[in-house]
Amino acid sequence: MLLPRTPEEWQPLRMAQFLNGHLENVGKVVKKKLKKALAFKDLEREDSFVWPPREGGEGETVVTPFSYHYQPSVADFFIMAAMLPILPLRMLLAGIAILVAWLAAKAALYNMPPQVANAAPFTGWRHGCRVIILACARLLFFACAIQRIEYVGETKFQESAVAPVLICAPHVSYLDAFISGVMSIMPVMKAQAAKAPFFGPFLTALQPIYVDREIRESRTNTKDTLIKRCSDEKGVWPPVLIFPEGTTSNGQCLFKFKLGAFYPGQPIQMTSIEYRSCMSTWNPLIMAWDPAVPVWVSILYLFLQPHITARIHIQPVYHPSPEEREDPQLFAHNVQKQMSEYLDIPATDFTYENVREFLRARRAAKRKST
Template sequence: MQVKMNGKKHSGTGTFSSDGMRAEILNPFVHKLELDNTYDKIRTAIFTVILLPFRVIVICYLIVTAWFLACIGLYGLSEEDLRSKPMTGWRSKLRFYILSLMKLVVVAAGFHRVKVVGREHIAKGREAPVVVIAPHSSFFDAIAIVCLGAPSVVAKADTARLPFIGQLINYTQPVYVWRDDPNSRQNTIKEIIERATSKEDWPQVLIFPEGTCTNRSCLITFKPGGFYPGVPVQPVVIRYPNAKDTVTWTWEGPGALKLLWLTLTQVHSSCEIEFLPVYYPSEEEKKNPKLYARNVRDVMAHALGIPVLDYTYDDCRLIAKAKQLGIPSAAFIREITELRSQLKLDCTNLEMELINDEGLQSMTRWLDLKQFALRLRRGQVDAPLTRLYDIFLQKPIGMVHFPDYLLTAAFIILQNAPLSQFVYYAFKIFDPIGSGRLDMNTFEQVAARCFGHNPEDAHNVFRHIVGDEKGHLTYEQFIAYAQFKPEFSYLFAQETTQKTKVQ
């Protein structure tokens, strides 16, 4: 099976949807983008000199002008005023001029072809108080906000502090989500319900129900917060049918500045926004927001021609944590978790038994596929096992370094425990002879995978503790040292934050 994305077909990596049906899709949190031929490199270099400065100047001028108008419109209004009642009078009329400037920003950025499909489905008045947009894949999705007339957005509270853009978002009278606030979910839902059911002339509430950016290869879990009011919603799907995808911003891939640079150096970029028919919930869906969210997601996925997959924002947090530490194959943590479940490894304690096995050090550390299967006590090589092997495969060598797999499995199993406990098992996994001591080169491997240290940092820590590059370091020595170093304080912090459920 192949999945159509951005007008191109992509072969999948073999993750699975929640109903057990095979969904050949890319890891939704990974995006690869490189200038892979001489023509693209030369063209980008030329347009960086000729086109980019002009566009940046024009965009900055328009945004600053819009920001200035927003400051005027917001003058004298407190945060409580913005949340308690919709703007009226001259402040409301000023929205038209700000919106016109932002439409010019879209054009100046090279999006000359913003195609709007399904205008006949656009909800009128209070017919659909909530607008649901997916897939969410980029900061360029703000184009949809502009095209929809700047409805009230549900956004991270951090966006309010963005220079210039923060005031423009404030002018939409947004519903801010405080992800670190344990009461954020309830407060957000309450505010959405109040606006959606209010008799006042509030703008529509716009949500990106996925809650984080993906590569548009699938629709991940919809957070049901916007579906709690039980009111009709306007589903809107967004596409970027460009030959080169320079807009997708995921957890693993190009950064925001690189994407902005590559997009602004394209002659033109295309965006397509499609309004689907207003979705009217059944009585069962009104009582069950999660069911409502799943059914709307299914409708939108069908319109996009892509599968659904039950990935969440919490998966992103785990991926980010793994990536920060340097865990092997960090970007695939969610898929590894799912594959372990399919192989029933999560129902056993096999990996931890292997780590605690005193004979681990005498076992071969570099494995081919058959050896990998035997090590995990699999009688046959099936598709999930092959995919798990491929994730850890060191292509230049053509084999898997088994300690890397064990370390990642331990990270997943111990994800809610203090990191110091995880480090204890890392010492055991990489101990070459089972002596309980690591030399400097072996500690370098542990430090790279558990602390994100480069070789120089790892060597400095080793020398501070041992005093001799030719000495050996035990786990107890390292912990005794780390307890008094602020840079290692995170190792001893208990995971107290409960998993974010729905916002």
């Protein structure tokens, strides 16, 4: 597949052509949605949209950052077939990790009202339960074929007294959050995760900052809590883990960073996670909004991998200037730019809102074509 390399290749009608194949059959309403979903706000930043050269044969498809259309090759299927005898053992190991983490979470939250759970870091036996949960997260990593973790760049993560905010981008997989299994952090995550079966209790026991991005009041409360933990209580809490893009992509670019991580105006530890598989160009860990296979199939493929290496790129701590402390938008833009240069991928203005519009336009185009 050929990724867009110039601003011209990102034009909305070109994207619409990808979605439907025959743009002339798409109604005016669909065209309007497509234009709204795929238009850039800042096209004068041409350097942000220059993609690394990629060779593409005739008939290859132009894809968006929301798409991941690679599928297993014949050789990949043979490799996964050879791993079938190990599949029950890996699933059992994952089940044990989830069960033990759930029990430890129930113990940590015993007789503790929800409004008190995030009042202060756990201590004593409750902290011990949290350590068990983090160990189970690492065990789940292992069950999902990620047996090796490598560190690239800096030798270690900085303490929260130095960098109270840890950001991770690009956000490509549902397993990115399990970086908590290799260090003590407090994640920021969507409020719906607290209600997830089995996973909800032990996510809550990690004392995260929950946010419902559909409710303005929730976003405001999250901002206030984040500023309190990273400024007034700096060094008291472990670092706060934030995925500044606010959604997942195929990892070929950086979405526009949300401002939450930058409101406190504190130094930021930048990191990225890269998953290396022994498979072909296909990687089951990449979960874009327009994937080649359903999520449950991707999870099954994940358990059938012989070996995956997670490379955690620990980039230098970014210390904001006085101007950046006063302007979170400038702070976010500069951090995004520095991360894009380090990763050698474009920095774009795509947001979660664009993803929603993209999905609505895609569904409308499918209905129109049928």
